[in-house]
Amino acid sequence: MRIAINGMGRIGRLLFRRLLHQPGVELVAVNDIMPVDNLVYLLKYDSLYGPFTEPLSLEGNTIVAGGRQVKAYQASDPGMLNWAALGVDVVLECSGKFTSREGASRHLQAGAKKVLLSTTGAPEIPLMIYGFNQHLLHAGIDIVSPGGCMTNCTTHILYLLQSIGIESAHFNILHSYTSRQELVDTSHSQFRRGRAAAESIIPVEVDLVQSLERIFPLKGKLAALSIRVPVTNGALVDCTLQMAEDVTVEQINHLFHTASENSYRQILAYTEDQLVSADFKGNTHSVIIDGSLTSVVGRQLKLIAWFDNEYGYTSRMLDWLAYWKPLM
Template identity: 60%
Template sequence: MRIAINGMGRIGRLLLRRLVKIEGLEVVAVNDIMTPAQLVYLQKYDSVYGAAEDEVALENGQLCIAGKTVQILQQPDPAKLPWKELDIDLVLECTGLFMDSAGAGTHLQAGARKVLLSTTGAPDIPLCIYGFNQHQVSTGSLIVSPGGCMTNCSTHLIYLMQSIGIEAVHLNVVHSYTSRQHLVDGPHKDMRRGRAAAESVIPVPVDLAESLERLFPVLKGRIHTVTTRVPVANGALADFTFQMKADTSVQEINRIFKEAAASEYKGIIAYTEDPLVSNDVRGNTHSAVVEGSLTAVTGRMVKLMAFFDNEYGYTSRVVDWVKLLKEQQAS
């Protein structure tokens, strides 16, 4: 499978590190408006995951990584990218700018065969979460939206809690700061997001509830979500409060997740009763690490908590999608 990455931010760079090591996948080109020298530098050194294990260099204007050569492009208009000439099977759209069928579709117009977003797309693109409803993607699906890191964490946990019966759910994702926040106070349409990210705990609105209602229409109007950004560079804790339809217990809930993590959700959900902190899941490949010692039940209200690496865990699911699309291509 011949792959191109559009947008070399946090997710694009981490995907490149991982994809170049997978047999049968060839990253042909990356596209970003930053200079090639800057791109190579950020690919080589990372403040969260450390320096790249493989050699990274800029040679004759091209990116050389792990002994492979990747063409560097600097085209802001995806419709003008040379995907047809480069025979691109799959574009990983990682800019966060082209999230509807019209925007992402420009990659198809440019000659790519398929597009995989790096976040939740617009409602005109089917939302498919790996491990939940990936079977809905057929060989004829040209644009795939795999959800974001928070959607991938919460979807599986809500689905499993549905085996008991959910009346309503409130979810607060305690999340590391991101590039869409300010380092120092400044103007922003969301005034709190404009405050210094490393100096405050900052509530930030998020459209996660809308995404989850698309996946669980039976819960429409009964899901509330918010994120609270905290002064760490990586890691997140999903804090669920469920109002259940039936009586339950800590033992029953933990049993459900422990069994799921060992069987049908192996590799996607992990379960532990160790006293974790967010730094313990850095580099963890799971979408959610349920911390059973934090599970609590009061009446029919349930507290459930799960850690996840918002970058590495998420790119693990994107890699799963790439492998699945490659299998579809071969069939």
Template identity: 60%
Template sequence: MRIAINGMGRIGRLLFRRLIDDEKIEVVAVNDIMPVDNLAYLIKYDSVYGTFAKNIIIENQYVEIQNKKIAVFQKEDPETLPWEELDIDVVLECSGNFSTKEKAGKHLTAGAKKVLLSTTGADDIPLLIYGFNQSRLTDDINIISPGGCMTNCSIHVLYILNSISIISAHINILHSYTSRQELVDAPNKNFRRGRAAAESVIPVEIDLHKSMERLMPAMQNKVASSSIRVPVANGAMAFFSIQLHEEVTAEHINLLFKKAANNSYKGIIDYTDEPVVSLDIKGNTHSCVIDGTLTSVIGNHCTIVAWFDNEYGFTSRMIDWLGVLHS
């Protein structure tokens, strides 16, 4: 499979690092407006995941890694990229700027066969979550939204718990700060996002509940969502406060997730009884790790905590999707 990556931010660069040695995948090209030397530097040195062990050579508009030459483009308009000439099977659209059917379709116009977003796309793009509804992929779907890190964490928790029947659910994601926040106080149309990200606990509005309703129509008007950005560079903790139609015990809830983690959801969700913290999840490939030590129940009201690496876990699902598209 010949792939290209459009947008070499946090997700694009991590995918590049992880895919460069994949024997089933050839990284043919990347596109980002940053200078090539800056791109090579940011691939090599990463503040979260450490130094890339392989030597990177810059040669004009190419980077070379272990005799593999990857073309580097700096085009703002995807339609001008030579995807047809390069015979690109899949473009990983990681810029965040082309998440509607019309905009993501520019890659198809340029000659790519498929586009896999790195986010929850607009409503006109199928929302297909690996491990949940990937079987709905059909041959005529050329643009795929695999959701985001929060969606991939939350949908499995709600779906499993809905076997008991959910009355209502509130999801609060304690999430590491992101590039859409400011390092120091600065103007921002969302005032709180403009505050210094590493200095405060910052509430941020999200539309995760809309994705849950798209994926599970039975949850219409039953789910709410919020997020709090915390001063860490990586990792997240999802806190679920859920009312069920019947009384349960913490032991019953934990058993549900243990069985899921060991059977049909193996590799997608995990379960732990260890007293972990966010740093322990760094590099974890699961969409969520249920923390059984923090499950709490009063009557029919339960609270559940799930950890996830918002970058590594999510890129793991994108790589799973490449496996589906390659088969």
């Protein structure tokens, strides 16, 4: 399977690193409007995951990484790229700019066979969460949204708790700051996003509820808020759920612990260790339930889950490539 990445931000660059060692795939090209020498520098030195562990250099418009050659382009419009000539099977659309059917189709028009977004995408694009409804994929689908990191975490929580019954759920996501915020106070259409990200706890608007309502019959029963905190990686999901029947801490922890050891073990993990966000850096799971923090008052359940918003999410994108390959 021949892969190209469009958009070399945090997710694109982490995918670059991981795809080089992914069996059954070959990273053949990347595209980003930044100067290529700057891209090579950012690939070589990463503040979160450390320096690139193999030789990495730029030869003309080709990035040479550990002996592997990856073409580098700087097209602002994917339609200007010749994915057909490179035999690209799947484009990982990580720019955040081509998330509509029309936009993502620019890659198809350039010759790619399929497009996998790195976000939820527009309503006309199928929303498929790996481990939940990936079985809906068929050969005729050419653009897929795998949801975002928060959607991948909360989907599995809702699905497992639906076996008991949910009256309502509120998700408060304490999330590391991102490139969509500012490092010093400045203007922004969402005023709070314009405040210095490393200096404050900052509430921001997220579209998590709209995403979850697309795949669960829970319209009007969900609410969500993201609180950006001054750390560079990791997230904690504080879930408050009103259950349809009485539950116990032991019952809930058993449910998630059992799931983590069986069909969900690739996606969901369970711990009762006294951990903090830094302990989950590089964790491949989309959701790690912290059983030590589960609590119940009446029928109100408090559930705490962790995830690495970059590594966990890219792990699901790699899962999608493996799942999609037989349908090519």
